[in-house]
Amino acid sequence: MTRGVVYASPENKPAVEELTVESPGPREVVVRVLACGLCHSDLYVLETKGWGLRFPILLGHEGAGVVEEVGRDVTSVAPGDRVVIAWRAPCGECPQCRRSDSRRCSSQLRARRRLHRAADGAVLTPVLRCGTLADRAVVHEACAVRVPEELPVEQAALLACGFSTGAGAALWATPVREESSVAVIGCGGVGLATVQGALLAGAAQIVAVDVAPEKLEVARALGATDVVDAAAEDPVEAVRELTGGRGVDFAFSAIGAGTGLTQAIRMCAYAGTATLVGMPLPQTTLDVDLYADVFGRKPTIAVTHGGDTIPQQDFPFLAQAALDGRIDLSRFVTSTIRLDEVPERLPRIGEGGEIRTVAIL
Ligand SMILES: [Zn+2]
Ligand SMILES: [Zn+2]
The missing domain is CATH 3.90.180.10 (Medium-chain alcohol dehydrogenases, catalytic domain)
Structure with missing residues (x-):
């Protein structure tokens, strides 16, 4: 049956x-x-x-x-x-x-x-x-x-789906470079997988951002080097402070709300990459300053669908990484x-x- x-x-x-x-x-x-x-x-x-x-x-x-x-x-x-x-x-x-x-x-x-x-x-x-x-x-x-x-x-x-979407964002959609700095906004399943993807990619610094302290603890256990409680402090300011004022090379928004991508853009270092991973609801809009945040900061703004995976090669790769204990x-x-x-x-x-x-x- x-x-x-x-x-x-x-x-x-x-x-x-x-x-x-x-x-x-x-x-x-x-x-x-x-x-x-x-x-x-x-x-x-x-x-x-x-x-x-x-x-x-x-x-x-x-x-x-x-x-x-x-x-x-x-x-x-x-x-x-x-x-x-x-x-x-x-x-x-x-x-x-x-x-x-x-x-x-x-x-x-x-x-x-x-x-x-x-x-x-x-x-x-x-x-x-x-x-x-x-x-x-x-x-x-x-x-x-x-x-x-x-x-x-x-x-x-x-x-x-969930793990490959998050990890794939950092590994394949907008590949995180070795020794670079990363911020991940939203530490649900997809955001935590993005943390793991950034870890696999060899990021030197991974800042996890969420409003739930217990999720930040999990993020730390999964590879985040720093955490920011967005309920307690402004996440853009906090990420800048943690990166010596520079901002991060890669920022990922793993939430659907437009504020996530806006913050990701503002967290970027000069010529960084802001990637939308979470699916927004219809009619969600972005509030960015085109002069200061976009032209001035010169970010690449990217979107991933499901981590842009090629399942036949990426799923076995991630399965092996899990068996090897790397994720x-x-x-x-x-x-x-x-x-x-x-x-x-x-x-x-x-x-x-x-x-x-x-x-x-
Ligand atoms: Zn799904
Ligand atoms: Zn095709």
Whole structure:
């Protein structure tokens, strides 16, 4: 039997329902999902009454599991392989991919929608082409990324979205240079992963900024060299002071509010880089002084989507870094729950010091 968390219509609350699964088509694989993290984007689907997707919607996009069945022409994975399911897989054909710049791919390989609600046969729209808050997912083989089985599956799942988004921002989207200085605004799961990415990149100074002291403590444990309590002091002033008045080479805003990116720009040293990692809500605006903050400070202002990863090379790299103890994924899994608990827990993710809540299927 296959069950999954279905968001049936804008008025309904998500609920666990029975599903049916079609056989995989060419280059498609069926993954038996074993773990799926609850990511803010799934909550965003509820907050925006569907995120523009067609109902009914199958939630989940931070999953890992084992390949159960493969369709025709599948060559990269076989039944039994442990995989992380990527929501992004460069297409190989768009102009960016053709010029070997697939981190900027504007398209994605995708499987057909092959899961249905058992009750009425309605085809489900999986969030970000994944729908991994279900026992099974059907994805394009390029989205099924093999990782070592030694990595606990609830940690592997985080590579699918939250961790890779944060770490990838610092490693690949706007690569942090060795010995440089970094500030990370917002120490939720994604911001803490940015701290870990900056650590892997060899940053000399990593300043973590948040309003919650307990999150700053975790940031310190994960590699931050300095912390700033933004509830107690002005974070821009504090970061300048910590860097001898110069500012940081790289500043990341891992919050959705516009103040995060504004502060990131103002924290930059001359010709630094300010990167937006957190997803803003519609109609969020920026309040920057074009003369002093932008022209005068000359920052590069960048955006990353999911850490701009190339999953087939980056997920195994991060999995190995975790196995080698160079990053600590275990610290990110603060609770594990059953699939039946997801509808009730999803609206409360991040509360009470939670970093990542992971459903075990
Ligand atoms: Zn492409
Ligand atoms: Zn996500």
